[in-house]
Amino acid sequence: MSAPAERVIDFAGHRIPSLSYRILAGAALLVGLLVALVALPDAVLAYLDSHGVALPLPIATATVAGGILSALATARYILRPSRLYGPLSIATSLATIGYLLRFWWAASYRFTIPGSSSATFQVGYVDLILLLLVVPAFGLAAGVVTTIEDLSAPGERLPFDYPA
Amino acid sequence: MGSPFVRQVRRPPFAYRLARGLRRLSSVVLVLLMLYLATVAYSTYALAQSGPPAGSYTAGFVANDSLAVQGEFSIANPGLYPVEGLALTLRVLNSSGGFLGLVRSGSVTLAPGGTTTFPVAVYVPITPSSAAASLLVTDQVLSVGVWGNATYAYLFPVSIHFVQNRWWGAPFNGFRASAGVPSGSGGNVVVPITISFSNHAPLTETGALTLILRSSGGAPCGSTTFVLNVPSNSTFDQTQNVALASGCSISGGSAVATYTSGGTTIVLPPEAIP
Incomplete structure (x- = not known):
């Protein structure tokens, strides 16, 4: 039994969800990403700020960077059946790497412990950033491979991305 | 009746498998890092809640x-x-x-x-x-x-x-050596010296406090020894007569106290005598 006609385009042995369906699902994905990448970091930063703790990065930066990453990831999902999927994967990974490098640049986080004028705490997180960079690095490599695959054999991956 | 066609499962091409593998690896690393960070956050919170040393x-x-x-x-x-x-x-x-x-x-x-x-x-x-x-x-x-x-x-x-x-808390807090009115004449001048202090240190002071009286020029005029047994958070106030050397005046001089207990010798800051 096939899926509802308004949701699925069925051809050549695979089923690609319609653009409207992908936009709808992408919107749901966007909401989740905005919560994880914008609302949550902003809430944590605002909490620290309200308690007199110096912030490792401005709230505006977290908002903009989280918004960009969320938008790119959503666009990548919606355009997955197209040739733009690979380049969008590369762009998303590069943006993530840039965001992480923004933290790498600071290398450590130093702040004064609230309620004490003389107690300072400093933590370095270079190693953590290095580990986190592995995630977009793999994503970047996957995006490059997909881009090459789409250029050399357009549509080759669709039966496997959207099996019937 | 069964279908005459046999559905064949085609193996994905190498590029597809490579990209998929990289994406899955990326997801696994991300999940592991998130779990690690969550446990670090929990541990840090527990450490912070454990209170100061x-x-x-x-x-x-x-x-x-x-x-x-x-x-x-x-x-x-x-x-x-x-x-x-x-x-x-x-x-x-x-x-x-x-x-x-x-x-x-x-x-x-x-x-x-x-x-x-x-x-x-x-x-x-x-x-x-x-x-x-x-x-x-x-x-x-x-x-x-x-x-x-x-x-x-x-x-x-x-x-x-x-x-x-x-x-x-200082062991000889407010240490003060004051001289009274000298009595006698010639080579038999005696002056009453009062020592007072409070022991605010967490120790009992036992031993001797030797006091050397010096003239304004620094010459020793006389000395005396007080026996101490001063528990923590108690005061000491005692007066002893000191015979001064002939012709030696302590007016404008100083009193130097040396505390001796066991193998320890501690010299207190000099105390001026008016």
Whole structure:
């Protein structure tokens, strides 16, 4: 039994969800990403700020960077059946790497412990950033491979991305 | 009746499998890192909730004219990760900012779920001209600066610096040597000398306090010895007559007290005699 006609385009042995369906699902994905990448970091930063703790990065930066990453990831999902999927994967990974490098640049986080004028705490997180960079690095490599695959054999991956 | 067609499952091309594998690897690494960070956050919270280091100390005089502050403090690590290579440095300043002493602890590891005890001992050499001399006769607030370095949860080098103010009770707080009206004449002049102080240190002062009276020119005019047995948080006030050397006047001079107990000899700051 096939899926509802308004949701699925069925051809050549695979089923690609319609653009409207992908936009709808992408919107749901966007909401989740905005919560994880914008609302949550902003809430944590605002909490620290309200308690007199110096912030490792401005709230505006977290908002903009989280918004960009969320938008790119959503666009990548919606355009997955197209040739733009690979380049969008590369762009998303590069943006993530840039965001992480923004933290790498600071290398450590130093702040004064609230309620004490003389107690300072400093933590370095270079190693953590290095580990986190592995995630977009793999994503970047996957995006490059997909881009090459789409250029050399357009549509080759669709039966496997959207099996019937 | 069955279908004449047999559905064949085609193996994905290599490029597709490679990209898919990389994406899955990326997801696995991300999930593992998120789990790690969540446990680090939990451990950090537990560590912060465990409260400041608990400890106690005692003070006393030791050989080489030194004041020893000895004690220990314990740090609990209820988290899931060790605190490795923890090294602490303590610097003690007196109330006017004069340097008193420095102590460094060796590098230790706070195992997860355990409590580690650090022994601490600060030896402060005391000479009449040193900043530490004020510790003998003046109650004051000491500034204890603490620097610590460690690696937390394998990945995070952390350093902390804070300053704690600690009340110091002087063993001869308010030390005062006052001279009464001399009596006698010629080579038989006697002057009553009163010594008073409060012992605010956490120790009992036993031994002898020898007082040398000097003229304004620094020449010794006479001496006497007070026997001490002064418990902590009690006062001492005693008067003794001192025979002065012939022709020696202590007016405008000074009194120098030397505390002797066991093998310890501590010279107190000179006290001016009006």
